[in-house]
Amino acid sequence: MVEHSTRQPGPDNRILTATSALDTPFLAVDEQVLDANIARMSAFAAASGLRLRPHAKTHKSLILGQRQLDSGATGLTVATIAESETFAAQGFSDLFIAYPLWLTENKAARLRAVMARARVLLAVDSVAGAQQLASLLPGSSVLVEVDSGHHRTGVVPELAGEVGAAAVGAGLQVLGAFTFPGHSYRPGGGPGDAAGQESRALFVAGESLRSRQITPVICSGGSTPSAGATDSTVLTEIRPGVYVFNDAQQVELGVATMADVALTAVGTVVHSSDARAVVDVGSKILGADQPAWISGGGRLPDEPEARITALSEHHATIDFPGGSRHPAVGERVRIAPNHVCTAVNLADTLVVVGADDVVTHWPVDARGANT
Structure with missing residues:
Protein backbone atom coordinates (compact mmCIF):
# COMPACT_ATOMS: atom_id res chain seq x y z
CA MET A 1 0.00 0.00 0.00
CA VAL A 2 1.26 3.50 -0.88
CA GLU A 3 1.46 5.63 2.28
CA HIS A 4 0.36 9.26 2.18
CA SER A 5 1.07 12.42 4.12
CA THR A 6 -0.88 13.25 7.27
CA ARG A 7 0.14 16.93 7.22
CA GLN A 8 -2.82 19.27 6.80
CA PRO A 9 -2.59 22.37 4.58
CA GLY A 10 -3.68 25.66 6.07
CA PRO A 11 -5.00 29.00 4.82
CA ASP A 12 -1.72 30.72 5.67
CA ASN A 13 -0.15 29.17 2.61
CA ARG A 14 3.48 29.60 1.52
CA ILE A 15 2.53 29.05 -2.14
CA LEU A 16 0.28 32.11 -2.12
CA THR A 17 2.93 34.17 -0.35
CA ALA A 18 5.77 33.14 -2.66
CA THR A 19 3.76 33.85 -5.83
CA SER A 20 2.03 37.04 -4.69
CA ALA A 21 3.75 39.17 -7.36
CA LEU A 22 2.41 37.07 -10.25
CA ASP A 23 -0.77 37.83 -12.17
CA THR A 24 -3.49 35.22 -11.77
CA PRO A 25 -4.56 32.70 -12.87
CA PHE A 26 -1.70 30.19 -13.12
CA LEU A 27 -0.79 26.66 -12.10
CA ALA A 28 1.52 26.47 -9.09
CA VAL A 29 3.57 23.45 -7.99
CA ASP A 30 4.86 22.84 -4.48
CA GLU A 31 8.24 21.26 -5.24
CA GLN A 32 8.56 19.65 -1.83
CA VAL A 33 5.24 17.85 -2.16
CA LEU A 34 6.06 16.91 -5.75
CA ASP A 35 9.38 15.32 -4.79
CA ALA A 36 7.76 13.47 -1.90
CA ASN A 37 5.13 12.04 -4.26
CA ILE A 38 7.81 10.87 -6.70
CA ALA A 39 9.88 9.29 -3.95
CA ARG A 40 6.87 7.58 -2.36
CA MET A 41 5.76 5.82 -5.54
CA SER A 42 9.31 4.85 -6.42
CA ALA A 43 9.81 3.34 -2.96
CA PHE A 44 6.53 1.42 -3.25
CA ALA A 45 7.46 -0.02 -6.65
CA ALA A 46 10.94 -1.02 -5.48
CA ALA A 47 9.61 -2.65 -2.31
CA SER A 48 7.03 -4.55 -4.36
CA GLY A 49 9.53 -5.77 -6.95
CA LEU A 50 7.78 -3.82 -9.70
CA ARG A 51 9.31 -1.75 -12.47
CA LEU A 52 7.93 1.78 -12.54
CA ARG A 53 7.17 3.27 -15.96
CA PRO A 54 5.21 6.44 -15.09
CA HIS A 55 2.84 8.01 -17.57
CA ALA A 56 4.28 11.32 -18.73
CA LYS A 57 0.98 12.54 -20.21
CA THR A 58 0.23 13.89 -16.73
CA HIS A 59 3.11 16.35 -16.59
CA LYS A 60 4.41 16.55 -20.20
CA SER A 61 7.63 17.89 -18.69
CA LEU A 62 11.23 17.00 -19.49
CA ILE A 63 12.31 18.17 -16.05
CA LEU A 64 9.76 15.99 -14.31
CA GLY A 65 10.43 12.99 -16.51
CA GLN A 66 14.10 13.17 -15.61
CA ARG A 67 13.27 13.41 -11.91
CA GLN A 68 11.21 10.25 -12.21
CA LEU A 69 14.10 8.42 -13.88
CA ASP A 70 16.54 9.73 -11.28
CA SER A 71 14.21 8.35 -8.59
CA GLY A 72 14.23 4.84 -10.05
CA ALA A 73 11.77 4.75 -12.95
CA THR A 74 12.96 2.41 -15.71
CA GLY A 75 11.38 4.39 -18.56
CA LEU A 76 8.39 6.55 -19.39
CA THR A 77 4.94 5.87 -20.76
CA VAL A 78 3.56 8.34 -23.28
CA ALA A 79 0.19 8.78 -24.97
CA THR A 80 1.10 9.80 -28.51
CA ILE A 81 3.80 9.74 -31.14
CA ALA A 82 4.18 13.48 -30.63
CA GLU A 83 4.89 12.98 -26.93
CA SER A 84 7.47 10.32 -27.81
CA GLU A 85 9.11 12.77 -30.21
CA THR A 86 9.37 15.41 -27.48
CA PHE A 87 11.01 13.09 -24.96
CA ALA A 88 13.23 11.14 -27.39
CA ALA A 89 14.62 14.39 -28.83
CA GLN A 90 15.99 15.22 -25.37
CA GLY A 91 17.62 11.87 -24.68
CA PHE A 92 14.87 9.80 -23.05
CA SER A 93 15.77 6.35 -24.32
CA ASP A 94 13.01 3.99 -23.13
CA LEU A 95 9.43 4.85 -24.07
CA PHE A 96 6.13 2.98 -24.25
CA ILE A 97 3.24 4.36 -26.31
CA ALA A 98 0.46 2.72 -24.32
CA TYR A 99 -2.36 2.84 -26.85
CA PRO A 100 -2.96 0.81 -30.02
CA LEU A 101 -1.99 2.88 -33.04
CA TRP A 102 -3.34 2.65 -36.56
CA LEU A 103 -0.25 3.59 -38.51
CA THR A 104 -0.09 5.60 -41.71
CA GLU A 105 3.04 6.08 -43.80
CA ASN A 106 3.60 9.45 -42.18
CA LYS A 107 3.14 8.20 -38.63
CA ALA A 108 5.45 5.28 -39.36
CA ALA A 109 8.12 7.68 -40.66
CA ARG A 110 7.83 9.75 -37.49
CA LEU A 111 8.16 6.64 -35.35
CA ARG A 112 11.23 5.48 -37.27
CA ALA A 113 12.88 8.77 -36.40
CA VAL A 114 12.00 8.30 -32.73
CA MET A 115 13.25 4.70 -32.81
CA ALA A 116 16.60 5.93 -34.11
CA ARG A 117 16.99 7.72 -30.77
CA ALA A 118 15.16 5.50 -28.28
CA ARG A 119 13.80 2.04 -27.56
CA VAL A 120 10.09 2.35 -28.26
CA LEU A 121 7.55 -0.24 -27.17
CA LEU A 122 4.23 -0.21 -29.04
CA ALA A 123 0.75 -1.61 -28.43
CA VAL A 124 -1.58 -3.83 -30.44
CA ASP A 125 -5.08 -5.06 -29.65
CA SER A 126 -6.23 -6.53 -32.97
CA VAL A 127 -4.96 -8.79 -35.73
CA ALA A 128 -5.53 -6.03 -38.29
CA GLY A 129 -3.65 -3.48 -36.20
CA ALA A 130 -0.72 -5.85 -35.72
CA GLN A 131 -0.52 -6.59 -39.44
CA GLN A 132 -0.68 -2.90 -40.33
CA LEU A 133 2.04 -2.07 -37.83
CA ALA A 134 4.25 -4.91 -39.08
CA SER A 135 3.86 -3.83 -42.70
CA LEU A 136 5.23 -0.38 -41.91
CA LEU A 137 7.56 -1.06 -38.95
CA PRO A 138 8.65 -4.70 -39.21
CA GLY A 139 10.45 -6.11 -36.18
CA SER A 140 8.90 -3.65 -33.70
CA SER A 141 8.48 -4.70 -30.08
CA VAL A 142 4.89 -4.74 -28.88
CA LEU A 143 2.62 -5.57 -25.96
CA VAL A 144 -0.88 -6.95 -26.47
CA GLU A 145 -3.49 -4.79 -24.76
CA VAL A 146 -6.26 -6.57 -22.89
CA ASP A 147 -9.43 -5.17 -21.36
CA SER A 148 -9.55 -5.66 -17.59
CA GLY A 149 -12.88 -3.89 -17.08
CA HIS A 150 -12.46 -0.33 -18.31
CA HIS A 151 -14.02 -1.26 -21.68
CA ARG A 152 -12.11 1.23 -23.79
CA THR A 153 -9.45 -0.56 -25.85
CA GLY A 154 -7.94 -4.01 -25.50
CA VAL A 155 -9.14 -7.53 -26.34
CA VAL A 156 -10.68 -9.92 -23.87
CA PRO A 157 -7.76 -11.58 -22.03
CA GLU A 158 -8.49 -15.03 -23.50
CA LEU A 159 -7.75 -13.67 -26.99
CA ALA A 160 -4.33 -12.24 -26.13
CA GLY A 161 -2.65 -15.32 -27.58
CA GLU A 162 -4.55 -15.03 -30.85
CA VAL A 163 -3.52 -11.39 -31.32
CA GLY A 164 0.02 -12.15 -30.15
CA ALA A 165 0.41 -15.05 -32.55
CA ALA A 166 -0.81 -12.89 -35.43
CA ALA A 167 1.70 -10.22 -34.44
CA VAL A 168 4.56 -12.73 -34.32
CA GLY A 169 3.45 -14.19 -37.64
CA ALA A 170 3.53 -10.72 -39.17
CA GLY A 171 7.08 -10.14 -37.95
CA LEU A 172 6.66 -8.31 -34.65
CA GLN A 173 8.30 -9.12 -31.31
CA VAL A 174 5.65 -9.72 -28.66
CA LEU A 175 7.04 -9.09 -25.17
CA GLY A 176 3.88 -9.57 -23.13
CA ALA A 177 0.58 -7.90 -22.26
CA PHE A 178 -0.71 -4.74 -20.65
CA THR A 179 -3.96 -3.22 -19.47
CA PHE A 180 -5.29 0.05 -18.10
CA PRO A 181 -7.58 -0.28 -15.05
CA GLY A 182 -9.27 3.05 -15.71
CA HIS A 183 -12.40 1.91 -13.89
CA SER A 184 -10.37 2.41 -10.70
CA TYR A 185 -11.74 5.98 -10.91
CA ARG A 186 -14.84 5.00 -8.99
CA PRO A 187 -15.62 5.77 -5.34
CA GLY A 188 -16.01 3.07 -2.74
CA GLY A 189 -14.10 -0.07 -3.61
CA GLY A 190 -13.25 1.00 -7.15
CA PRO A 191 -9.45 1.11 -6.87
CA GLY A 192 -9.14 -2.24 -5.10
CA ASP A 193 -11.71 -3.96 -7.32
CA ALA A 194 -9.99 -2.67 -10.45
CA ALA A 195 -6.60 -3.91 -9.22
CA GLY A 196 -8.06 -7.37 -8.66
CA GLN A 197 -9.61 -7.45 -12.12
CA GLU A 198 -6.34 -6.19 -13.59
CA SER A 199 -4.43 -9.05 -11.96
CA ARG A 200 -6.89 -11.67 -13.19
CA ALA A 201 -6.94 -10.26 -16.72
CA LEU A 202 -3.15 -10.19 -17.02
CA PHE A 203 -2.85 -13.69 -15.58
CA VAL A 204 -5.30 -15.02 -18.18
CA ALA A 205 -3.57 -13.02 -20.92
CA GLY A 206 -0.22 -14.47 -19.90
CA GLU A 207 -1.58 -18.02 -20.06
CA SER A 208 -3.13 -17.29 -23.45
CA LEU A 209 0.20 -16.01 -24.78
CA ARG A 210 2.05 -19.03 -23.40
CA SER A 211 -0.41 -21.33 -25.14
CA ARG A 212 0.90 -19.83 -28.39
CA GLN A 213 4.55 -20.24 -27.31
CA ILE A 214 4.94 -16.55 -26.49
CA THR A 215 6.65 -15.84 -23.16
CA PRO A 216 5.17 -12.74 -21.47
CA VAL A 217 8.29 -10.99 -20.18
CA ILE A 218 6.25 -7.88 -19.37
CA CYS A 219 2.87 -7.76 -17.61
CA SER A 220 2.08 -4.07 -17.28
CA GLY A 221 -0.78 -2.20 -15.62
CA GLY A 222 -1.49 0.26 -12.89
CA SER A 223 -3.30 3.56 -12.53
CA THR A 224 -2.69 6.00 -9.70
CA PRO A 225 -5.82 4.91 -7.77
CA SER A 226 -5.11 1.18 -8.14
CA ALA A 227 -1.31 1.22 -7.85
CA GLY A 228 -1.26 0.58 -4.10
CA ALA A 229 -3.24 -2.64 -4.55
CA THR A 230 -1.12 -4.03 -7.40
CA ASP A 231 -0.65 -7.81 -7.42
CA SER A 232 3.11 -8.13 -7.87
CA THR A 233 2.82 -11.91 -8.27
CA VAL A 234 1.32 -11.25 -11.72
CA LEU A 235 2.38 -7.75 -12.77
CA THR A 236 5.96 -6.84 -13.55
CA GLU A 237 5.48 -3.07 -13.93
CA ILE A 238 3.09 -0.23 -13.18
CA ARG A 239 2.34 2.95 -15.13
CA PRO A 240 0.70 5.50 -12.79
CA GLY A 241 0.76 9.13 -13.91
CA VAL A 242 -1.33 11.42 -11.72
CA TYR A 243 0.60 10.55 -8.53
CA VAL A 244 3.29 13.14 -9.26
CA PHE A 245 0.81 15.95 -8.61
CA ASN A 246 -2.37 14.26 -7.37
CA ASP A 247 -5.68 16.09 -7.76
CA ALA A 248 -9.19 16.46 -6.35
Whole structure:
Protein backbone atom coordinates (compact mmCIF):
# COMPACT_ATOMS: atom_id res chain seq x y z
CA MET A 1 0.00 0.00 0.00
CA VAL A 2 1.26 3.50 -0.88
CA GLU A 3 1.46 5.63 2.28
CA HIS A 4 0.36 9.26 2.18
CA SER A 5 1.07 12.42 4.12
CA THR A 6 -0.88 13.25 7.27
CA ARG A 7 0.14 16.93 7.22
CA GLN A 8 -2.82 19.27 6.80
CA PRO A 9 -2.59 22.37 4.58
CA GLY A 10 -3.68 25.66 6.07
CA PRO A 11 -5.00 29.00 4.82
CA ASP A 12 -1.72 30.72 5.67
CA ASN A 13 -0.15 29.17 2.61
CA ARG A 14 3.48 29.60 1.52
CA ILE A 15 2.53 29.05 -2.14
CA LEU A 16 0.28 32.11 -2.12
CA THR A 17 2.93 34.17 -0.35
CA ALA A 18 5.77 33.14 -2.66
CA THR A 19 3.76 33.85 -5.83
CA SER A 20 2.03 37.04 -4.69
CA ALA A 21 3.75 39.17 -7.36
CA LEU A 22 2.41 37.07 -10.25
CA ASP A 23 -0.77 37.83 -12.17
CA THR A 24 -3.49 35.22 -11.77
CA PRO A 25 -4.56 32.70 -12.87
CA PHE A 26 -1.70 30.19 -13.12
CA LEU A 27 -0.79 26.66 -12.10
CA ALA A 28 1.52 26.47 -9.09
CA VAL A 29 3.57 23.45 -7.99
CA ASP A 30 4.86 22.84 -4.48
CA GLU A 31 8.24 21.26 -5.24
CA GLN A 32 8.56 19.65 -1.83
CA VAL A 33 5.24 17.85 -2.16
CA LEU A 34 6.06 16.91 -5.75
CA ASP A 35 9.38 15.32 -4.79
CA ALA A 36 7.76 13.47 -1.90
CA ASN A 37 5.13 12.04 -4.26
CA ILE A 38 7.81 10.87 -6.70
CA ALA A 39 9.88 9.29 -3.95
CA ARG A 40 6.87 7.58 -2.36
CA MET A 41 5.76 5.82 -5.54
CA SER A 42 9.31 4.85 -6.42
CA ALA A 43 9.81 3.34 -2.96
CA PHE A 44 6.53 1.42 -3.25
CA ALA A 45 7.46 -0.02 -6.65
CA ALA A 46 10.94 -1.02 -5.48
CA ALA A 47 9.61 -2.65 -2.31
CA SER A 48 7.03 -4.55 -4.36
CA GLY A 49 9.53 -5.77 -6.95
CA LEU A 50 7.78 -3.82 -9.70
CA ARG A 51 9.31 -1.75 -12.47
CA LEU A 52 7.93 1.78 -12.54
CA ARG A 53 7.17 3.27 -15.96
CA PRO A 54 5.21 6.44 -15.09
CA HIS A 55 2.84 8.01 -17.57
CA ALA A 56 4.28 11.32 -18.73
CA LYS A 57 0.98 12.54 -20.21
CA THR A 58 0.23 13.89 -16.73
CA HIS A 59 3.11 16.35 -16.59
CA LYS A 60 4.41 16.55 -20.20
CA SER A 61 7.63 17.89 -18.69
CA LEU A 62 11.23 17.00 -19.49
CA ILE A 63 12.31 18.17 -16.05
CA LEU A 64 9.76 15.99 -14.31
CA GLY A 65 10.43 12.99 -16.51
CA GLN A 66 14.10 13.17 -15.61
CA ARG A 67 13.27 13.41 -11.91
CA GLN A 68 11.21 10.25 -12.21
CA LEU A 69 14.10 8.42 -13.88
CA ASP A 70 16.54 9.73 -11.28
CA SER A 71 14.21 8.35 -8.59
CA GLY A 72 14.23 4.84 -10.05
CA ALA A 73 11.77 4.75 -12.95
CA THR A 74 12.96 2.41 -15.71
CA GLY A 75 11.38 4.39 -18.56
CA LEU A 76 8.39 6.55 -19.39
CA THR A 77 4.94 5.87 -20.76
CA VAL A 78 3.56 8.34 -23.28
CA ALA A 79 0.19 8.78 -24.97
CA THR A 80 1.10 9.80 -28.51
CA ILE A 81 3.80 9.74 -31.14
CA ALA A 82 4.18 13.48 -30.63
CA GLU A 83 4.89 12.98 -26.93
CA SER A 84 7.47 10.32 -27.81
CA GLU A 85 9.11 12.77 -30.21
CA THR A 86 9.37 15.41 -27.48
CA PHE A 87 11.01 13.09 -24.96
CA ALA A 88 13.23 11.14 -27.39
CA ALA A 89 14.62 14.39 -28.83
CA GLN A 90 15.99 15.22 -25.37
CA GLY A 91 17.62 11.87 -24.68
CA PHE A 92 14.87 9.80 -23.05
CA SER A 93 15.77 6.35 -24.32
CA ASP A 94 13.01 3.99 -23.13
CA LEU A 95 9.43 4.85 -24.07
CA PHE A 96 6.13 2.98 -24.25
CA ILE A 97 3.24 4.36 -26.31
CA ALA A 98 0.46 2.72 -24.32
CA TYR A 99 -2.36 2.84 -26.85
CA PRO A 100 -2.96 0.81 -30.02
CA LEU A 101 -1.99 2.88 -33.04
CA TRP A 102 -3.34 2.65 -36.56
CA LEU A 103 -0.25 3.59 -38.51
CA THR A 104 -0.09 5.60 -41.71
CA GLU A 105 3.04 6.08 -43.80
CA ASN A 106 3.60 9.45 -42.18
CA LYS A 107 3.14 8.20 -38.63
CA ALA A 108 5.45 5.28 -39.36
CA ALA A 109 8.12 7.68 -40.66
CA ARG A 110 7.83 9.75 -37.49
CA LEU A 111 8.16 6.64 -35.35
CA ARG A 112 11.23 5.48 -37.27
CA ALA A 113 12.88 8.77 -36.40
CA VAL A 114 12.00 8.30 -32.73
CA MET A 115 13.25 4.70 -32.81
CA ALA A 116 16.60 5.93 -34.11
CA ARG A 117 16.99 7.72 -30.77
CA ALA A 118 15.16 5.50 -28.28
CA ARG A 119 13.80 2.04 -27.56
CA VAL A 120 10.09 2.35 -28.26
CA LEU A 121 7.55 -0.24 -27.17
CA LEU A 122 4.23 -0.21 -29.04
CA ALA A 123 0.75 -1.61 -28.43
CA VAL A 124 -1.58 -3.83 -30.44
CA ASP A 125 -5.08 -5.06 -29.65
CA SER A 126 -6.23 -6.53 -32.97
CA VAL A 127 -4.96 -8.79 -35.73
CA ALA A 128 -5.53 -6.03 -38.29
CA GLY A 129 -3.65 -3.48 -36.20
CA ALA A 130 -0.72 -5.85 -35.72
CA GLN A 131 -0.52 -6.59 -39.44
CA GLN A 132 -0.68 -2.90 -40.33
CA LEU A 133 2.04 -2.07 -37.83
CA ALA A 134 4.25 -4.91 -39.08
CA SER A 135 3.86 -3.83 -42.70
CA LEU A 136 5.23 -0.38 -41.91
CA LEU A 137 7.56 -1.06 -38.95
CA PRO A 138 8.65 -4.70 -39.21
CA GLY A 139 10.45 -6.11 -36.18
CA SER A 140 8.90 -3.65 -33.70
CA SER A 141 8.48 -4.70 -30.08
CA VAL A 142 4.89 -4.74 -28.88
CA LEU A 143 2.62 -5.57 -25.96
CA VAL A 144 -0.88 -6.95 -26.47
CA GLU A 145 -3.49 -4.79 -24.76
CA VAL A 146 -6.26 -6.57 -22.89
CA ASP A 147 -9.43 -5.17 -21.36
CA SER A 148 -9.55 -5.66 -17.59
CA GLY A 149 -12.88 -3.89 -17.08
CA HIS A 150 -12.46 -0.33 -18.31
CA HIS A 151 -14.02 -1.26 -21.68
CA ARG A 152 -12.11 1.23 -23.79
CA THR A 153 -9.45 -0.56 -25.85
CA GLY A 154 -7.94 -4.01 -25.50
CA VAL A 155 -9.14 -7.53 -26.34
CA VAL A 156 -10.68 -9.92 -23.87
CA PRO A 157 -7.76 -11.58 -22.03
CA GLU A 158 -8.49 -15.03 -23.50
CA LEU A 159 -7.75 -13.67 -26.99
CA ALA A 160 -4.33 -12.24 -26.13
CA GLY A 161 -2.65 -15.32 -27.58
CA GLU A 162 -4.55 -15.03 -30.85
CA VAL A 163 -3.52 -11.39 -31.32
CA GLY A 164 0.02 -12.15 -30.15
CA ALA A 165 0.41 -15.05 -32.55
CA ALA A 166 -0.81 -12.89 -35.43
CA ALA A 167 1.70 -10.22 -34.44
CA VAL A 168 4.56 -12.73 -34.32
CA GLY A 169 3.45 -14.19 -37.64
CA ALA A 170 3.53 -10.72 -39.17
CA GLY A 171 7.08 -10.14 -37.95
CA LEU A 172 6.66 -8.31 -34.65
CA GLN A 173 8.30 -9.12 -31.31
CA VAL A 174 5.65 -9.72 -28.66
CA LEU A 175 7.04 -9.09 -25.17
CA GLY A 176 3.88 -9.57 -23.13
CA ALA A 177 0.58 -7.90 -22.26
CA PHE A 178 -0.71 -4.74 -20.65
CA THR A 179 -3.96 -3.22 -19.47
CA PHE A 180 -5.29 0.05 -18.10
CA PRO A 181 -7.58 -0.28 -15.05
CA GLY A 182 -9.27 3.05 -15.71
CA HIS A 183 -12.40 1.91 -13.89
CA SER A 184 -10.37 2.41 -10.70
CA TYR A 185 -11.74 5.98 -10.91
CA ARG A 186 -14.84 5.00 -8.99
CA PRO A 187 -15.62 5.77 -5.34
CA GLY A 188 -16.01 3.07 -2.74
CA GLY A 189 -14.10 -0.07 -3.61
CA GLY A 190 -13.25 1.00 -7.15
CA PRO A 191 -9.45 1.11 -6.87
CA GLY A 192 -9.14 -2.24 -5.10
CA ASP A 193 -11.71 -3.96 -7.32
CA ALA A 194 -9.99 -2.67 -10.45
CA ALA A 195 -6.60 -3.91 -9.22
CA GLY A 196 -8.06 -7.37 -8.66
CA GLN A 197 -9.61 -7.45 -12.12
CA GLU A 198 -6.34 -6.19 -13.59
CA SER A 199 -4.43 -9.05 -11.96
CA ARG A 200 -6.89 -11.67 -13.19
CA ALA A 201 -6.94 -10.26 -16.72
CA LEU A 202 -3.15 -10.19 -17.02
CA PHE A 203 -2.85 -13.69 -15.58
CA VAL A 204 -5.30 -15.02 -18.18
CA ALA A 205 -3.57 -13.02 -20.92
CA GLY A 206 -0.22 -14.47 -19.90
CA GLU A 207 -1.58 -18.02 -20.06
CA SER A 208 -3.13 -17.29 -23.45
CA LEU A 209 0.20 -16.01 -24.78
CA ARG A 210 2.05 -19.03 -23.40
CA SER A 211 -0.41 -21.33 -25.14
CA ARG A 212 0.90 -19.83 -28.39
CA GLN A 213 4.55 -20.24 -27.31
CA ILE A 214 4.94 -16.55 -26.49
CA THR A 215 6.65 -15.84 -23.16
CA PRO A 216 5.17 -12.74 -21.47
CA VAL A 217 8.29 -10.99 -20.18
CA ILE A 218 6.25 -7.88 -19.37
CA CYS A 219 2.87 -7.76 -17.61
CA SER A 220 2.08 -4.07 -17.28
CA GLY A 221 -0.78 -2.20 -15.62
CA GLY A 222 -1.49 0.26 -12.89
CA SER A 223 -3.30 3.56 -12.53
CA THR A 224 -2.69 6.00 -9.70
CA PRO A 225 -5.82 4.91 -7.77
CA SER A 226 -5.11 1.18 -8.14
CA ALA A 227 -1.31 1.22 -7.85
CA GLY A 228 -1.26 0.58 -4.10
CA ALA A 229 -3.24 -2.64 -4.55
CA THR A 230 -1.12 -4.03 -7.40
CA ASP A 231 -0.65 -7.81 -7.42
CA SER A 232 3.11 -8.13 -7.87
CA THR A 233 2.82 -11.91 -8.27
CA VAL A 234 1.32 -11.25 -11.72
CA LEU A 235 2.38 -7.75 -12.77
CA THR A 236 5.96 -6.84 -13.55
CA GLU A 237 5.48 -3.07 -13.93
CA ILE A 238 3.09 -0.23 -13.18
CA ARG A 239 2.34 2.95 -15.13
CA PRO A 240 0.70 5.50 -12.79
CA GLY A 241 0.76 9.13 -13.91
CA VAL A 242 -1.33 11.42 -11.72
CA TYR A 243 0.60 10.55 -8.53
CA VAL A 244 3.29 13.14 -9.26
CA PHE A 245 0.81 15.95 -8.61
CA ASN A 246 -2.37 14.26 -7.37
CA ASP A 247 -5.68 16.09 -7.76
CA ALA A 248 -9.19 16.46 -6.35
CA GLN A 249 -10.26 13.10 -7.78
CA GLN A 250 -7.48 11.27 -5.93
CA VAL A 251 -8.49 12.98 -2.69
CA GLU A 252 -12.16 12.12 -3.08
CA LEU A 253 -11.27 8.53 -3.99
CA GLY A 254 -9.30 8.33 -0.74
CA VAL A 255 -6.00 7.38 -2.35
CA ALA A 256 -4.32 10.72 -1.53
CA THR A 257 -4.74 13.45 1.06
CA MET A 258 -5.02 17.12 0.27
CA ALA A 259 -1.50 17.48 1.66
CA ASP A 260 -0.32 15.22 -1.19
CA VAL A 261 -1.67 17.59 -3.87
CA ALA A 262 1.38 19.28 -5.37
CA LEU A 263 -0.32 21.29 -8.13
CA THR A 264 -3.02 23.89 -7.65
CA ALA A 265 -4.46 26.70 -9.69
CA VAL A 266 -4.00 30.10 -8.06
CA GLY A 267 -6.76 32.65 -8.64
CA THR A 268 -8.09 35.93 -7.33
CA VAL A 269 -11.56 36.59 -5.94
CA VAL A 270 -13.21 39.04 -8.34
CA HIS A 271 -16.72 39.03 -6.83
CA SER A 272 -17.98 38.25 -3.34
CA SER A 273 -21.49 38.25 -1.88
CA ASP A 274 -23.10 36.47 1.06
CA ALA A 275 -21.60 32.95 1.18
CA ARG A 276 -20.43 32.93 -2.41
CA ALA A 277 -17.31 34.06 -4.26
CA VAL A 278 -16.26 34.11 -7.90
CA VAL A 279 -12.59 33.67 -8.83
CA ASP A 280 -10.75 34.21 -12.11
CA VAL A 281 -10.01 30.50 -12.59
CA GLY A 282 -12.25 28.71 -15.06
CA SER A 283 -12.29 25.60 -17.22
CA LYS A 284 -9.52 27.01 -19.43
CA ILE A 285 -7.19 26.68 -16.45
CA LEU A 286 -8.70 23.81 -14.44
CA GLY A 287 -10.04 21.71 -17.28
CA ALA A 288 -13.69 20.77 -17.51
CA ASP A 289 -13.66 17.20 -16.16
CA GLN A 290 -16.34 16.67 -13.54
CA PRO A 291 -17.43 13.04 -13.06
CA ALA A 292 -20.88 12.55 -11.58
CA TRP A 293 -19.54 11.28 -8.27
CA ILE A 294 -17.24 14.20 -7.46
CA SER A 295 -18.30 17.14 -5.30
CA GLY A 296 -17.88 20.06 -7.69
CA GLY A 297 -15.53 21.61 -10.22
CA GLY A 298 -12.39 21.22 -8.07
CA ARG A 299 -11.48 21.49 -4.40
CA LEU A 300 -9.88 24.25 -2.30
CA PRO A 301 -7.08 22.73 -0.20
CA ASP A 302 -7.24 25.56 2.31
CA GLU A 303 -11.06 25.63 2.52
CA PRO A 304 -12.19 22.00 2.83
CA GLU A 305 -15.91 22.84 3.20
CA ALA A 306 -16.06 25.07 0.11
CA ARG A 307 -17.52 23.72 -3.13
CA ILE A 308 -17.16 24.91 -6.72
CA THR A 309 -20.76 24.90 -7.87
CA ALA A 310 -20.33 26.42 -11.33
CA LEU A 311 -17.43 26.52 -13.77
CA SER A 312 -17.33 28.71 -16.86
CA GLU A 313 -14.42 29.34 -19.20
CA HIS A 314 -12.72 31.99 -17.07
CA HIS A 315 -14.48 31.89 -13.70
CA ALA A 316 -15.38 29.51 -10.91
CA THR A 317 -18.28 30.09 -8.54
CA ILE A 318 -17.49 28.89 -5.02
CA ASP A 319 -20.05 28.36 -2.30
CA PHE A 320 -18.92 28.62 1.32
CA PRO A 321 -21.30 26.87 3.73
CA GLY A 322 -22.23 28.49 7.04
CA GLY A 323 -19.33 28.86 9.41
CA SER A 324 -16.53 28.52 6.89
CA ARG A 325 -14.23 31.41 6.04
CA HIS A 326 -15.44 33.61 3.19
CA PRO A 327 -12.67 35.30 1.13
CA ALA A 328 -12.98 38.95 0.20
CA VAL A 329 -12.56 40.56 -3.21
CA GLY A 330 -8.88 40.71 -4.09
CA GLU A 331 -7.94 37.70 -1.94
CA ARG A 332 -6.13 34.79 -3.54
CA VAL A 333 -7.17 31.14 -3.29
CA ARG A 334 -5.79 27.80 -4.44
CA ILE A 335 -7.88 25.22 -6.31
CA ALA A 336 -6.95 21.59 -6.89
CA PRO A 337 -8.21 20.55 -10.35
CA ASN A 338 -10.42 17.50 -10.61
CA HIS A 339 -8.18 16.02 -13.31
CA VAL A 340 -4.65 17.39 -13.25
CA CYS A 341 -3.64 15.94 -16.65
CA THR A 342 -6.09 18.12 -18.55
CA ALA A 343 -5.19 21.19 -16.50
CA VAL A 344 -1.47 20.82 -17.25
CA ASN A 345 -2.16 20.43 -20.97
CA LEU A 346 -3.79 23.88 -20.90
CA ALA A 347 -0.70 25.61 -19.47
CA ASP A 348 2.46 26.82 -21.18
CA THR A 349 4.44 26.80 -17.93
CA LEU A 350 4.19 25.63 -14.34
CA VAL A 351 5.09 28.05 -11.55
CA VAL A 352 7.25 26.02 -9.17
CA VAL A 353 7.84 27.04 -5.56
CA GLY A 354 10.95 25.41 -4.12
CA ALA A 355 11.83 24.50 -0.56
CA ASP A 356 13.45 27.92 -0.12
CA ASP A 357 10.35 29.62 -1.58
CA VAL A 358 12.27 30.63 -4.71
CA VAL A 359 9.92 30.69 -7.70
CA THR A 360 10.95 29.16 -11.03
CA HIS A 361 9.05 28.38 -14.22
CA TRP A 362 9.07 24.96 -15.84
CA PRO A 363 7.87 24.62 -19.44
CA VAL A 364 5.14 22.12 -20.29
CA ASP A 365 7.29 20.76 -23.10
CA ALA A 366 4.78 18.38 -24.67
CA ARG A 367 1.75 20.61 -24.34
CA GLY A 368 -0.63 19.93 -27.22
CA ALA A 369 1.42 16.98 -28.50
CA ASN A 370 -1.73 15.11 -29.42
CA THR A 371 -0.96 13.39 -32.72
